[in-house]
Amino acid sequence: MPMKISLALGPRRPLSRQTAWGCLTTNLALPGSGSVAAGHVSGYVQAALAITGMMMTLFCGVRFVRWYVSNWPRFHQPQTDAVAILQELWHFVRWPLLGMLIFLLGWFWALATSVQIVYTASQSERSNQPPRLEKSEASRD
Numbered sequence: 596m597p598m599k600i601s602l603a604l605g606p607r608r609p610l611s612r613q614t615a616w617g618c619l620t621t622n623l624a625l626p627g628s629g630s631v632a633a634g635h636v637s638g639y640v641q642a643a644l645a646i647t648g649m650m651m652t653l654f655c656g657v658r659f660v661r662w663y664v665s666n667w668p669r670f671h672q673p674q675t676d677a678v679a680i681l682q683e684l685w686h687f688v689r690w691p692l693l694g695m696l697i698f699l700l701g702w703f704w705a706l707a708t709s710v711q712i713v714y715t716a717s718q719s720e721r722s723n724q725p726p727r728l729e730k731s732e733a734s735r736d
Contacts, residue, residue: 607634615716619709626705648698655690
């Protein structure tokens with residue numbers, strides 16, 4: 596029987612500190628995946644931003660590199676107009692840069708969510724521990 600895979604979120608439960616750190620490192624590798632594992636709906640948007648940014652950077656970046664290589668000799672002629680070249684360069688490089696910006700937006704959002712997850716896990720572990728009993732001066736004698 597094939598294994599069923601579901602992207603539905605389960606109920607949000609308190610996480611251990613170790614699991615929270617695992618979610619943080621997972622979010623650093625693929626933004627949004629650690630957030631989803633921790634039960635945060637925002638992880639889906641973070642993953643969508645990261646994947647969209649990667650795809651945009653890849654496809655528009657390949658287009659930019661092809662354009663740049665094909666125009667290489669024209670850029671290095673002494674009589675070229677530098678302002679016109681920069682305007683044309685900006686026309687081709689802005690879309691890969693936008694893709695990088697979109698990816699970084701998802702990555703930083705996932706990082707902020709991860710810090711919140713780790714903080715919440717450390718606070719819940721502290722609240723689950725019984726208070727420490729200290730010896731008073733009278734009982735030490």
